[in-house]
Amino acid sequence: MMLEAVNVCYRYPRGVEALKNVNMQVNEGEILGLLGPNGCGKTTLLLHFNGILEPHKGEIRFEDKKIEYNKKYLGKLRKKVGIVFQNPDDQIISPTVWQEVAFGPVNLGWSEDKVNGSVENVLSLLKISHLRDEPSHHISFGEKKKVSIASIIAMDPEVIIFDEPTSNLDPKSASRMMKIIHDLNKKRRKTIIIATHDVDLAPVYIDKVCLMRDGTIVKSGSPKDVLLDKESIRASNLRLPRVGHLVEILMEEEGMNFDEIPLTIGQARRLIVDELNRKFR
Amino acid sequence: MASRYLESIDIDYYAQMSQFYSISPYSKIFFSLTSLIISIAAPSLIVPAVCFSVFTFLTLFSKTPRRLYFFLLAMIFLFAVFNLAVFSFFLGKEILLGGVFGFLNIYKDGLNLGLLLFFRMLAGFACLYFLISTTPSTQLFSALRKIGIPEAFLEIMVFIYRYIFLLIEDASKMMVSLRSREGSTFGESLNEIRRLGSFMANLFVRAFEKEEKMWISMTSRCYDGKYSVLNVKNAGINELIPVISFDLVLIILALRTQDFVVIS
Numbered sequence: 184m185m186l187e188a189v190n191v192c193y194r195y196p197r198g199v200e201a202l203k204n205v206n207m208q209v210n211e212g213e214i215l216g217l218l219g220p221n222g223c224g225k226t227t228l229l230l231h232f233n234g235i236l237e238p239h240k241g242e243i244r245f246e247d248k249k250i251e252y253n254k255k256y257l258g259k260l261r262k263k264v265g266i267v268f269q270n271p272d273d274q275i276i277s278p279t280v281w282q283e284v285a286f287g288p289v290n291l292g293w294s295e296d297k298v299n300g301s302v303e304n305v306l307s308l309l310k311i312s313h314l315r316d317e318p319s320h321h322i323s324f325g326e327k328k329k330v331s332i333a334s335i336i337a338m339d340p341e342v343i344i345f346d347e348p349t350s351n352l353d354p355k356s357a358s359r360m361m362k363i364i365h366d367l368n369k370k371r372r373k374t375i376i377i378a379t380h381d382v383d384l385a386p387v388y389i390d391k392v393c394l395m396r397d398g399t400i401v402k403s404g405s406p407k408d409v410l411l412d413k414e415s416i417r418a419s420n421l422r423l424p425r426v427g428h429l430v431e432i433l434m435e436e437e438g439m440n441f442d443e444i445p446l447t448i449g450q451a452r453r454l455i456v457d458e459l460n461r462k463f464r
Numbered sequence: 465m466a467s468r469y470l471e472s473i474d475i476d477y478y479a480q481m482s483q484f485y486s487i488s489p490y491s492k493i494f495f496s497l498t499s500l501i502i503s504i505a506a507p508s509l510i511v512p513a514v515c516f517s518v519f520t521f522l523t524l525f526s527k528t529p530r531r532l533y534f535f536l537l538a539m540i541f542l543f544a545v546f547n548l549a550v551f552s553f554f555l556g557k558e559i560l561l562g563g564v565f566g567f568l569n570i571y572k573d574g575l576n577l578g579l580l581l582f583f584r585m586l587a588g589f590a591c592l593y594f595l596i597s598t599t600p601s602t603q604l605f606s607a608l609r610k611i612g613i614p615e616a617f618l619e620i621m622v623f624i625y626r627y628i629f630l631l632i633e634d635a636s637k638m639m640v641s642l643r644s645r646e647g648s649t650f651g652e653s654l655n656e657i658r659r660l661g662s663f664m665a666n667l668f669v670r671a672f673e674k675e676e677k678m679w680i681s682m683t684s685r686c687y688d689g690k691y692s693v694l695n696v697k698n699a700g701i702n703e704l705i706p707v708i709s710f711d712l713v714l715i716i717l718a719l720r721t722q723d724f725v726v727i728s
Contacts, residue, residue, distance in 0.1 A: 268681060269678075273678070278476035286682075318476075331610055
């Protein structure tokens with residue numbers, strides 16, 4: 184087990200119970216989607232995995248060992264678990280793109296050559312090499328988002344956590360972003376956690392889904408199990424993926440018969456073609 | 465106005481683009497700080513005036529935006545002019561010109577002292593502006609660390625430096641939102657004061673929030689209180705020789721002109 188939350192409870196200083204008995208397992212090499220409405224505690228939970236917040240009750244385990252909250256251990260943990268925050272403006276702190284990407288590697292105490300190599304490598308991976316000397320506050324939002332991802336990948340962590348990677352991006356950039364995340368998982372074998380409420384993009388890439396509501400995980404399993412559980416999904420202020428919704432309406436209103444409700448366009452196409460073939464041939 | 469302030473956020477960026485970027489930060493720190501100290505210590509206004517001209521020339525030559533330099537200079541200049549007026553009108557014994565506006569006297573010794581301070585201010589500004597507009601803050605801070613400035617002190621400096629711009633940015637965004645909604649109530653003084661009050665209170669809260677976010681962002685990337693950067697280039701002898709000779713010239717000039725006064 185790469186990362187695990189066991190009965191985690193967390194209360195903010197002003198008294199809000201943000202997490203109530205959260206249990207969650209992340210396996211090595213998978214892409215896990217953490218789905219939930221705004222304010223359900225996704226970000227709070229993610230901050231626990233990096234050792235930023237310490238649970239009041241319960242524990243976080245990394246590689247089957249309980250996290251210790253001392254400087255030395257946390258330093259090691261943060262090298263292996265990186266977080267890309269939702270708003271790149273909160274994350275970017277350096278004057279130029281190059282310096283921003285180099286911030287983490289430099290903190291790790293790498294040699295100058297190693298830092299240089301890693302930064303160049305990441306910039307070309309995300310195709311933002313041309314931005315290296317740009318002031319990091321004056322590039323577009325999509326570019327900032329890429330820079331904030333680059334600054335985490337440059338540290339070469341084993342687990343990368345993305346908090347709302349597609350929010351505020353235009354549709355094309357959003358699917359490119361998911362492609363980047365997918366490649367990180369498949370080509371560089373990173374374990375990935377994505378917090379999102381984008382139910383359309385999620386099933387295309389995600390291996391396992393945890394559905395969150397009011398500070399607890401209410402359901403977890405394969406995208407199919409979770410996303411097609413209409414009651415749970417709707418109680419969490421989410422909805423079925425658009426294609427799923429369409430097929431549901433076709434079944435209920437138009438009297439068509441489908442064996443299952445699809446989550447992606449590919450699945451829907453196959454199902455609809457099969458149904459039409461059955462009906463008209 | 466707000467946009468002008470925002471521009472100064474990029475001063476680090478300009479520093480990166482500057483002509484003198486490749487020169488070691490040690491040389492630049494040494495150059496501007498020694499010149500600053502000599503200008504302040506010099507008993508007459510010749511040395512500060514020379515320093516001001518030299519550093520202004522260098523700053524303008526270094527490809528940093530001139531508009532920003534003159535904007536900031538104008539503020540210092542205004543302050544210095546008021547200072548000069550106060551000194552020459554209210555300080556001193558020997559009357560140079562009596563009955564200005566009917567009731568004010570211009571004092572000779574006050575005027576001389578005022579002029580000296582005037583040039584010291586401008587020289588101080590020019591020296592320090594040269595330093596920050598040619599040295600990115602990260603280099604500056606790590607050079608200061610290696611010189612031996614205490615860690616705690618440096619960390620505070622780093623945070624204030626990073627943070628002040630974020631705060632200005634936030635304030636100007638809030639100002640835009642405020643202005644866009646103020647409508648017809650503009651000018652009612654009580655309302656204005658109330659609004660300013662809530663503006664400041666909100667800014668204060670946002671400052672805390674922003675600080676927390678920044679801390680999280682830095683901590684999660686293994687920041688442990690040491691703002692480290694890559695190796696800082698050491699000062700070469702070919703850089704130090706001109707700097708030291710410039711300082712020597714300034715010192716000799718200061719000694720030779722110590723009795724100089726504008727109005728004797």
